[in-house]
Amino acid sequence: MKLFKKILIANRGEIALRIIRACREMGIETAVVYSDIDKNTLPVRLADEAICIGPALSAQSYLNIPAIISAAEITDAEAIHPGYGFLAENPHFVEACTASRISFIGPSAENIRVGGDKARMRQLMKRRGVPIVPGSNNRIVDEREALEIAKKIGFPVILKASTGGGGKGMRIVHEEKDFIQMYHIAQKEAFAAFGNGDLYIEKYISEMRHIEIQLLADNKGNIVHLGERDCSIQRRHQKLIEEAPYVFSNPRFRKKLGDLAIKVAKAMKYRNAGTVEFILDKDNQIYFMEINTRIQVEHPVTEMITNFDIVKEQIKLAAGKTLSISQKDVKFSGHSMECRVNAEDPERFVPSPGTISLFVPPGGHGVRTDTAAYSGWTVPAHYDSLIAKVVVHGRDRNEAIVKMRRVLNEFIIEGIKTTIPFYLKILDDPDFISGNFNTHFIENKR
Numbered sequence: 001m002k003l004f005k006k007i008l009i010a011n012r013g014e015i016a017l018r019i020i021r022a023c024r025e026m027g028i029e030t031a032v033v034y035s036d037i038d039k040n041t042l043p044v045r046l047a048d049e050a051i052c053i054g055p056a057l058s059a060q061s062y063l064n065i066p067a068i069i070s071a072a073e074i075t076d077a078e079a080i081h082p083g084y085g086f087l088a089e090n091p092h093f094v095e096a097c098t099a100s101r102i103s104f105i106g107p108s109a110e111n112i113r114v115g116g117d118k119a120r121m122r123q124l125m126k127r128r129g130v131p132i133v134p135g136s137n138n139r140i141v142d143e144r145e146a147l148e149i150a151k152k153i154g155f156p157v158i159l160k161a162s163t164g165g166g167g168k169g170m171r172i173v174h175e176e177k178d179f180i181q182m183y184h185i186a187q188k189e190a191f192a193a194f195g196n197g198d199l200y201i202e203k204y205i206s207e208m209r210h211i212e213i214q215l216l217a218d219n220k221g222n223i224v225h226l227g228e229r230d231c232s233i234q235r236r237h238q239k240l241i242e243e244a245p246y247v248f249s250n251p252r253f254r255k256k257l258g259d260l261a262i263k264v265a266k267a268m269k270y271r272n273a274g275t276v277e278f279i280l281d282k283d284n285q286i287y288f289m290e291i292n293t294r295i296q297v298e299h300p301v302t303e304m305i306t307n308f309d310i311v312k313e314q315i316k317l318a319a320g321k322t323l324s325i326s327q328k329d330v331k332f333s334g335h336s337m338e339c340r341v342n343a344e345d346p347e348r349f350v351p352s353p354g355t356i357s358l359f360v361p362p363g364g365h366g367v368r369t370d371t372a373a374y375s376g377w378t379v380p381a382h383y384d385s386l387i388a389k390v391v392v393h394g395r396d397r398n399e400a401i402v403k404m405r406r407v408l409n410e411f412i413i414e415g416i417k418t419t420i421p422f423y424l425k426i427l428d429d430p431d432f433i434s435g436n437f438n439t440h441f442i443e444n445k446r
């Protein structure tokens with residue numbers, strides 16, 4: 001089957017450039033959309049065409065569905081890659097693409113809807129025999145019912161927003177007496193953030209690791225997994241360091257988790273690239289958490305250890321190609337680690353936008369720096385503060401850590417503050433080095 005002649009990229013920054021690179025190697029032309037403030041960016045310069053879609057404010061540019069569909073029509077693009085964030089998990093956008101006979105490079109609108117309804121996913125997983133954290137099973141009607149469920153599970157419990165993500169509408173409740181109040185706070189927060197105040201309840205797992213499986217699925221129901229990533233090093237629900245494999249992984253663990261992730265994807269007739277997130281508790285029990293229906297920021301660590309190009313695979317799958325990879329073709333080699341470099345004050349994590357006076361990315365063997373930054377570029381305050389992903393590959397975890405230290409030390413970024421000094425501290429932490437950490441590592445170190 002013929003692939004696309006031209007793809008429109010509905011994103012900015014490093015991921016837009018990442019997609020341009022994949023397209024270029026596949027002989028596919030690229031058009032990129034940009035906002036006024038992004039005029040002087042690398043994706044705009046390096047794509048075959050660039051279309052201005054509006055002002056800096058995301059709501060009027062990167063989230064503007066009619067403007068993006070028009071850009072695809074004007075450039076005669078047959079497909080749109082949404083990257084991550086912005087419209088990547090908006091089912092209405094997928095439907096707008098379909099209505100204009102443009103292929104969306106990603107899952108179906110239905111996949112995104114089902115995956116975005118976390119409470120419904122729990123129900124579906126329970127029916128399919130995928131382990132879930134003990135908790136609520138149906139839509140919670142009112143606070144009284146919620147309290148009864150919480151008492152049955154036993155405290156502490158965690159309240160989560162049904163249509164949420166990113167920690168908004170999330171509350172840990174340690175004691176019965178605080179429950180009703182917390183329930184209302186979480187509900188209000190969820191409604192304000194997502195326009196939906198529905199919550200669900202889970203037993204709170206006090207020490208968890210966040211382990212996720214990368215999947216690729218074609219339109220015929222063939223699914224392979226590309227192994228796991230450990231994304232436990234996070235702060236305020238933002239991942240900071242991701243690595244593959246999980247430090248204590250082994251072929252049996254990987255097969256168990258991979259098979260479970262495939263079961264999740266089969267249950268929802270999932271297609272294209274996706275990620276199934278799991279909670280791993282301190283007794284090594286595995287629970288399904290949620291599915292991410294997009295290419296993720298941390299996909300490069302999987303690419304480093306499997307040697308597959310996930311964005312190229314996404315494009316082939318969206319063009320209707322059958323998966324060319326079978327599970328036995330997936331081989332894992334060495335260890336990879338990613339540090340997300342943000343334009344932020346490394347002490348207080350507040351954004352540090354401004355002009356980068358000097359930018360010299362690191363290099364060398366086993367090093368990949370995904371960035372759209374350059375000397376003289378001004379980091380705008382309007383968007384996410386991620387400016388570079390430093391990814392290394394070593395024969396083992398220790399080699400990856402040693403390399404990451406070397407690489408972050410040679411990375412020159414002047415004119416703005418970045419989180420590099422923060423990472424250098426983590427890389428010297430004995431608990432990080434030994435692999436003895438969970439999702440509360442950062443807060444426990446303060």
Ligand code: MV4
Pocket residue numbers: 133158166167170172202203204205206208237279439440
């Ligand atoms: C949990 C949990 C404990 N038990 N679920 C989910 C999204 C991710 N960003 C954090 N999540 C968590 N889910 C159960 N059943 C602990 C976390 C969690 C967390 C929760 C509240 C405040 C800070 C947190 C930091 C890391 C993980």
